[in-house]
Structure formats: C-alpha cells, structure tokens
Amino acid sequence: MTSPSTSFDAVVVGTGIAGLAAALALARRQVRVALLGPRAELPAAVADRYDPRVYAISPASRQLLADLGAWGAVPPPRTTTVEAMDVYGDLGARLQLQAWQAGQADLATIVESTELERALRNALQVFGVPWHVGRFAGLTRRAGANDVELLLDDGERMACRLAVAADGAQSPLRHAAGFTTHQRDYPATGLVAHLNAELPHQGSALQWFMPDGVLALLPMPATAAGPQVSMVWSLKRDQADALRALPEPDRSQTLETRLAEITQGRLGHLTVRSSLHGFDLQLQQATPLAMRGVALLGDAAHVVHPLAGQGLNLGLGDVAALAQAVGERESWRQPGDDRVLRRYQRARAESLAAMRLATDGLYHLFDVPLPPLAWLRNTGLQWLNHVPLAKRLLIRQASLF
Numbered sequence: 001m002t003s004p005s006t007s008f009d010a011v012v013v014g015t016g017i018a019g020l021a022a023a024l025a026l027a028r029r030q031v032r033v034a035l036l037g038p039r040a041e042l043p044a045a046v047a048d049r050y051d052p053r054v055y056a057i058s059p060a061s062r063q064l065l066a067d068l069g070a071w072g073a074v075p076p077p078r079t080t081t082v083e084a085m086d087v088y089g090d091l092g093a094r095l096q097l098q099a100w101q102a103g104q105a106d107l108a109t110i111v112e113s114t115e116l117e118r119a120l121r122n123a124l125q126v127f128g129v130p131w132h133v134g135r136f137a138g139l140t141r142r143a144g145a146n147d148v149e150l151l152l153d154d155g156e157r158m159a160c161r162l163a164v165a166a167d168g169a170q171s172p173l174r175h176a177a178g179f180t181t182h183q184r185d186y187p188a189t190g191l192v193a194h195l196n197a198e199l200p201h202q203g204s205a206l207q208w209f210m211p212d213g214v215l216a217l218l219p220m221p222a223t224a225a226g227p228q229v230s231m232v233w234s235l236k237r238d239q240a241d242a243l244r245a246l247p248e249p250d251r252s253q254t255l256e257t258r259l260a261e262i263t264q265g266r267l268g269h270l271t272v273r274s275s276l277h278g279f280d281l282q283l284q285q286a287t288p289l290a291m292r293g294v295a296l297l298g299d300a301a302h303v304v305h306p307l308a309g310q311g312l313n314l315g316l317g318d319v320a321a322l323a324q325a326v327g328e329r330e331s332w333r334q335p336g337d338d339r340v341l342r343r344y345q346r347a348r349a350e351s352l353a354a355m356r357l358a359t360d361g362l363y364h365l366f367d368v369p370l371p372p373l374a375w376l377r378n379t380g381l382q383w384l385n386h387v388p389l390a391k392r393l394l395i396r397q398a399s400l401f
C-alpha cells in the first residue's frame with residue numbers, strides 16, 4: 001500500500017460556512033489543517049440582487065467571525081442590523097423584544113451566505129490554508145493509532161490526526177465513521193424569497209406563529225424599489241407543494257394574497273421580488289458528537305427547525321468549541337485524542353440540547369389546532385411580553401451560539 005499523498009494534524013471535510021470557519025479557526029490556533037470539498041464560483045455582488053440564502057447571525061457568531069478576521073471583510077451595505085423582534089401568536093398575542101431591553105446594541109445581523117463565504121475564503125487564503133478541491137469518498141483508521149486516512153473521489157488520500165465532518169446534513173464522513181443519527185422529518189417545507197415592502201422594516205424581524213406554519217420576515221437592505229425583507233416561511237408540506245406547483249404569475253399572486261392575510265398590513269403591501277426556493281425541514285442529531293479521530297460540526301452534527309434562525313449559529317458555536325478544545329490541548333495530546341474530543345463534546349452538549357428542545361417544542365406547541373392549547377400559547381406569549389426579566393433572558397439566550 002502506498003502512503004497518502006499528504007498528511008495534516010486536521011482535515012476539515014466540507015466547504016460550507018461551518019467548514020470554512022472551522023479550518024480558519026484551527027489554522028489560527030497553529031493547527032496544521034487542510035480543507036477538502038468543492039469550491040463553487042461565488043457570484044460577484046450586484047446592486048439590488050441578493051442571495052436567496054440569508055442568515056440571522058447572532059452577536060456571539062459575529063464576534064467569532066470578527067476574531068477570525070472574516071467579519072471585517074463582509075461589506076456593511078449588504079448587511080442589516082436587527083434591533084427588535086415582533087412575534088405574533090395565532091390569536092392576536094404579541095411579544096415585542098428590543099435589544100436595549102437586555103442592554104445590547106442589537107439582536108442579530110442579517111447577511112447573505114455568499115458574502116460570508118467570500119469573506120471566509122479570503123481569510124483562509126491570507127492564512128495559506130491548503131484547499132483540496134475534491135470530495136470525500138471513504139475512511140480508514142490505522143489500527144492502534146488515532147490516525148485517520150481519507151480517500152478522495154479522485155483517488156488521492158489524505159492522512160490526519162483529526163478529521164472534521166462539516167459536510168452537511170447528509171454527511172458522507174459521518175456515515176463512513178459509523179456515527180448514529182436520530183432523524184425526524186417535519187411535515188413542512190421552508191419557503192424562502194425576497195420581498196418588496198411598502199413600509200420600512202425599521203430594523204425589526206417579524207414572526208407570525210400560525211397553525212399551518214411559521215412566517216418570518218427578516219429586514220434586508222433597501223433596493224431601488226424601496227424597503228426589502230427576506231421571507232422564511234415554514235409551511236405545511238402539502239400547502240407548500242401546491243403553491244410551488246402553480247405557474248407564474250399565479251404563484252406570486254397567491255403568495256402575496258396569503259402574506260397580506262397573515263401580516264395584516266404590518267409592512268404594507270408585500271410583493272415578491274425573487275424566485276421562490278423550498279427546503280425540506282428536519283430535526284436531526286448525531287451521537288456522539290466526536291469519536292476516534294473524527295469530530296462532527298454544523299449540519300453534519302445537528303439540524304434544527306429554522307424557526308429560531310439558529311442552525312448556522314449552532315454550527316459556529318461548534319467551531320469555537322472545537323478550536324478551543326484542540327488549540328488548548330496538552331502538548332503531548334494529538335488533535336484527535338479521545339480526551340480532547342470529549343472536552344469538545346461536553347462544551348457543546350447543553351447548548352445543542354437546549355436549542356433542539358426549544359425549536360422542536362415551539363414547533364409542536366403551534367402545530368396543534370386545539371382551542372385550549374391555542375388559548376394557552378397565546379396567553380403565554382402575551383404574559384412573556386409583560387415580564388422584563390423573561391424578555392432579557394430570551395434575548396441573551398438568542399445572542400449566544
């Protein structure tokens with residue numbers, strides 16, 4: 001058997017935002033790290049055209065990205081600061097959260113996926129992190145050692161002490177390494193589109209919990225057509241399928257009518273300004289989070305319902321925790337050492353469980369049409385609105401990762 005062409009302390013498999021950030025965070029901790037994954041061309045930013053994938057980045061995630069030298073490269077005109085959040089229940093209850101209520105400057109920043117990826121790629125280049133453009137195809141562990149060998153689809157091999165799976169929800173590396181995954185599909189689709197609004201959003205994220213789904217409108221930069229918001233609507237799958245099956249212009253007109261019914265003019269008339277994209281929604285958790293020279297992070301480790309806009313923030317929390325566990329290990333331990341990986345796992349256990357419970361619980365609370373439960377959830381929301389301490393805790397929790 002020939003020896004692998006290249007050998008590293010760590011190889012990050014997957015070149016989405018979590019993978020790019022993980023490679024950068026490890027490199028900045030003096031770990032000899034390489035990236036493995038496809039490198040799709042990123043379209044240049046064009047005035048008034050926005051990536052359909054936008055994220056609400058929490059203050060903790062933003063700080064991590066700033067520490068990694070990436071946040072400063074995201075062009076401010078392409079981002080929007082979220083200063084407040086308005087949540088509506090299905091029986092008229094309303095919860096208003098404002099950043100100042102928790103002594104914070106803001107709740108989150110809305111940013112396009114492409115802009116984040118571009119900033120991370122530039123920082124990786126500055127740090128000279130090698131990027132092998134290819135796909136992971138197989139895994140072997142060397143007997144008696146922590147070392148891992150990755151087989152690539154081009155026939156090359158890479159050896160490392162630690163393989164980091166950041167290769168998304170289907171994670172081929174996670175499967176090959178033998179992790180168990182608990183997975184449940186939500187009978188819902190995440191519909192995403194950008195909308196023109198008649199009235200300014202004033203830096204507020206708006207959310208409506210309805211029996212057939214959760215609608216979120218995230219503030220976006222204004223365009224030549226006026227104020228803009230990004231819609232993330234997790235709608236029951238049959239309804240989403242029916243809407244997506246309509247030809248244009250019926251699809252946009254139907255969508256605009258439904259939006260008008262739900263939002264009741266909160267942002268005036270809303271018109272669709274982009275194509276409509278759909279994502280299947282699921283709850284997924286791999287166990288354990290790391291073992292025998294392989295650590296999982298981002299969607300490869302967990303997928304939550306997008307109603308809290310926290311999926312990527314959780315992934316960035318993993319990045320911070322893994323970089324800390326590996327970067328601060330004792331000098332005699334390897335990056336893939338069991339004890340180092342257990343520290344990573346312990347650091348993430350509480351946040352991951354809390355977010356899983358919160359998003360799944362909220363989804364089910366509003367999924368049940370029974371009148372007593374509808375009354376209870378709306379009363380709860382209204383009660384929260386009058387308890388400053390509870391609001392402060394909610395805001396602080398949403399600011400973490």
Ligand SMILES: Cc1cc2nc3c(=O)[nH]c(=O)nc-3n(C[C@H](O)[C@H](O)[C@H](O)COP(=O)(O)OP(=O)(O)OC[C@H]3O[C@@H](n4cnc5c(N)ncnc54)[C@H](O)[C@@H]3O)c2cc1C
Nearest residue numbers: 014016017018037056136167168190298299309311312313
């Ligand atoms: C509708 C919707 C709205 C959302 N809104 C938010 C939000 O506001 N805030 C938030 O924090 N999160 C949000 N999320 C969640 C967020 O989109 C995901 O958590 C995040 O994109 C996951 O990033 P990732 O890098 O872990 O995985 P991915 O982005 O899936 O990246 C995986 C990478 O692995 C690569 N890969 C796959 N197979 C291989 C292989 N064999 N070899 C090498 N590479 C491979 C892929 O090419 C890809 O580059 C939302 C999700 C949905 C569905």
